[in-house]
Amino acid sequence: MSVITISDQEFTQFQHFIYEAAGITLSPAKKALVSGRLSKRLQHCRVNSYGEYFRLLTSGDASDEVQTAVDLLTTNETYFFREQKHFDFLREQALAARKRTQAFRVWSAASSTGEEGYSIAMVLADCLADAPWEVIGTDISTRVLQKARIGHYPAERAKLIPPAYLKRFCLKGTGPQQGTLLIERSLRNRMRFMQANLNTSLPQLGLFDVIFLRNVMIYFNGDTKRQVVARVLSLLKPDGYFCIGHSESLNDITDAVQLVAPSIYRKA
Ligand SMILES: C[S@@+](CC[C@H](N)C(=O)[O-])C[C@H]1O[C@@H](n2cnc3c(N)ncnc32)[C@H](O)[C@@H]1O
Numbered sequence: 001m002s003v004i005t006i007s008d009q010e011f012t013q014f015q016h017f018i019y020e021a022a023g024i025t026l027s028p029a030k031k032a033l034v035s036g037r038l039s040k041r042l043q044h045c046r047v048n049s050y051g052e053y054f055r056l057l058t059s060g061d062a063s064d065e066v067q068t069a070v071d072l073l074t075t076n077e078t079y080f081f082r083e084q085k086h087f088d089f090l091r092e093q094a095l096a097a098r099k100r101t102q103a104f105r106v107w108s109a110a111s112s113t114g115e116e117g118y119s120i121a122m123v124l125a126d127c128l129a130d131a132p133w134e135v136i137g138t139d140i141s142t143r144v145l146q147k148a149r150i151g152h153y154p155a156e157r158a159k160l161i162p163p164a165y166l167k168r169f170c171l172k173g174t175g176p177q178q179g180t181l182l183i184e185r186s187l188r189n190r191m192r193f194m195q196a197n198l199n200t201s202l203p204q205l206g207l208f209d210v211i212f213l214r215n216v217m218i219y220f221n222g223d224t225k226r227q228v229v230a231r232v233l234s235l236l237k238p239d240g241y242f243c244i245g246h247s248e249s250l251n252d253i254t255d256a257v258q259l260v261a262p263s264i265y266r267k268a
Helices: 008-022 028-044 050-057 063-073 084-096 115-128 142-150 163-169 185-190 222-233
Strands: 104-108 133-139 152-154 170-172 180-183 191-195 208-213 236-244 257-261 264-267
Touching (some): 008 028, 008 063, 050 063, 063 142, 084 104, 084 115, 084 208, 084 236, 115 163, 115 185, 115 191, 133 142, 142 191, 222 236, 236 257
Parallel strands (some): 104 208, 208 236
Antiparallel strands (some): 152 180, 170 180
């Protein structure tokens, strides 16, 4: 079987496609990534070129295939307790909220396969005990959201889960499930995962005490970042906290929040 190559013009079409769909800017260096990730879909859809696949996506008749292409073109790398300082900070905030009657609400705004949301939920379950709390995870990719809801992971992704949390909130796979872990049912049942595209108007999620928007802005250009951050911050309570990835920055993006610790901001 001959290998189908992607031309520069076809690559440009996919750059536009994912920019329109998700606000993601793909540099020219991503040409091989695009052709590699989509090649199986050409076979599946029985088309003979990337251009033909692009026409299918933009025909208006293939919404499931559009979602599949978005799923494939997003990068979903994540792990539990990534960037530990944010979880130490969350712990302090949750402990300070213990006496509150109103639910303490946290949003994992690009939750990928759910490790970030479950890490947040473990901290809140530990610190807030019977006080009300809620964690919502959202992502543009339905494929990662499905995985998040199931909560079943390769064990190596859990290296940074504190041992006490591992014992309390995770079931260790045995037999054919060896080398995996399953998030314990009661914690899984408390999480809500739903689709939200940060690049369009957001669903009604209510207001949050803390928002995690981590390791997704790196894929956006300046204008998209400004729009996404404004949209996301409109759901943060006054005095609420906003956590971004350690390699990301809000320079020239917003003045609605003030830096209180590295990569942690408070809404004015
Ligand atoms: C690298 S993961 C980051 C996961 C997690 N926040 C972390 O820091 O480990 C980036 C996630 O952003 C999601 N994403 C990309 N563009 C998006 C958009 N426009 N709206 C919502 N999610 C988006 C991707 O699907 C992916 O799951």
